[in-house]
Amino acid sequence: MSIEVEKITYIYNQGTPAEQTALRDVSMSVKRGIWTSVVGHTGSGKSTLAQHLNLLLTPQIGSVSIDGTKSEPGTKNARELRRKVGLVFQYPESQFFAETVRDEIEFAPLNWGTRGDELASCVDEAVEYSGLDPALLGANPFSLSGGQRRRVAIASVLSMRPEYLVLDEPTAGLDADGIRGLIRMLNDVKSRGVSVVQITHDLESALANSDEILVLERGSVVAVGNPEETAEYLAAHNVKGLVLPPIVRFAIGLREHGINATLTGDLSGIISAIERAWGG
Numbered sequence: 305m306s307i308e309v310e311k312i313t314y315i316y317n318q319g320t321p322a323e324q325t326a327l328r329d330v331s332m333s334v335k336r337g338i339w340t341s342v343v344g345h346t347g348s349g350k351s352t353l354a355q356h357l358n359l360l361l362t363p364q365i366g367s368v369s370i371d372g373t374k375s376e377p378g379t380k381n382a383r384e385l386r387r388k389v390g391l392v393f394q395y396p397e398s399q400f401f402a403e404t405v406r407d408e409i410e411f412a413p414l415n416w417g418t419r420g421d422e423l424a425s426c427v428d429e430a431v432e433y434s435g436l437d438p439a440l441l442g443a444n445p446f447s448l449s450g451g452q453r454r455r456v457a458i459a460s461v462l463s464m465r466p467e468y469l470v471l472d473e474p475t476a477g478l479d480a481d482g483i484r485g486l487i488r489m490l491n492d493v494k495s496r497g498v499s500v501v502q503i504t505h506d507l508e509s510a511l512a513n514s515d516e517i518l519v520l521e522r523g524s525v526v527a528v529g530n531p532e533e534t535a536e537y538l539a540a541h542n543v544k545g546l547v548l549p550p551i552v553r554f555a556i557g558l559r560e561h562g563i564n565a566t567l568t569g570d571l572s573g574i575i576s577a578i579e580r581a582w583g584g
Contacts, residue, residue, distance in 0.1 A: 305371040307334035312366030326352040341502040341510035344520035345545020358389035390466035394473040396457035406441040412464035430463035451482040470501040508549040535567035
């Protein structure tokens with residue numbers, strides 16, 4: 305099963321002097337249980353694409369299907385399809401409204417009619433999966449640190465037990481420890497069969513963690529592939545706003561000297577390639 309995006313186009317302020325094409329003939333496939341990253345410069349259409357994945361926006365041209373069912377707001381199945389795809393916004397506080405963390409996490413399952421022991425199970429599970437400290441359940445979410453807010457936002461989506469988790473710029477505003485913790489948490493979620501879709505300009509994170517990467521430039525898809533294929537494409541093409549991480553540029557330099565290093569930013573793989581070249 306998968307999310308299938310087929311040749312969608314979306315234009316903001318259509319028919320006005322402020323008209324702007326955000327997406328142009330974009331297609332992608334989000335397969336179950338893998339990590340897909342969508343990378344591109346600011347204004348490339350990443351966030352607009354993310355909002356199409358869970359019906360916040362409807363394609364003006366093209367279609368989005370979730371597990372074989374076309375997503376069309378206003379139809380009987382739209383509500384159930386939206387439940388399958390959880391979206392975490394770039395700024396966690398933009399999705400907060402409750403007075404306590406517990407109320408925030410409970411909202412989605414309550415909205416779906418979950419009560420009693422099952423509700424408690426949804427909350428406990430979301431807290432565990434997100435790595436959130438249970439001692440924070442009584443706190444006001446606006447009083448928390450940036451990393452804690454991010455975990456609350458993710459927990460509030462995981463509590464409805466989605467099959468696809470879409471995160472818009474999840475590493476934004478986090479320090480190095482926060483990013484490492486987030487990546488560990490998302491890998492744990494993925495290991496439980498949930499598809500992870502990371503919308504990001506952080507190419508280093510995408511290359512290091514993704515199974516598949518889609519590259520957007522000015523609203524169009526310019527590349528799709530695994531991290532190695534994506535790095536090779538970006539090494540050969542100048543894509544607006546995307547700069548290869550230093551470790552990938554180092555690997556390219558090794559290749560130019562006959563050492564077959566991978567371009568995904570995997571330091572252990574680069575060290576192994578150097579050792580093989582030197583007969584170590």
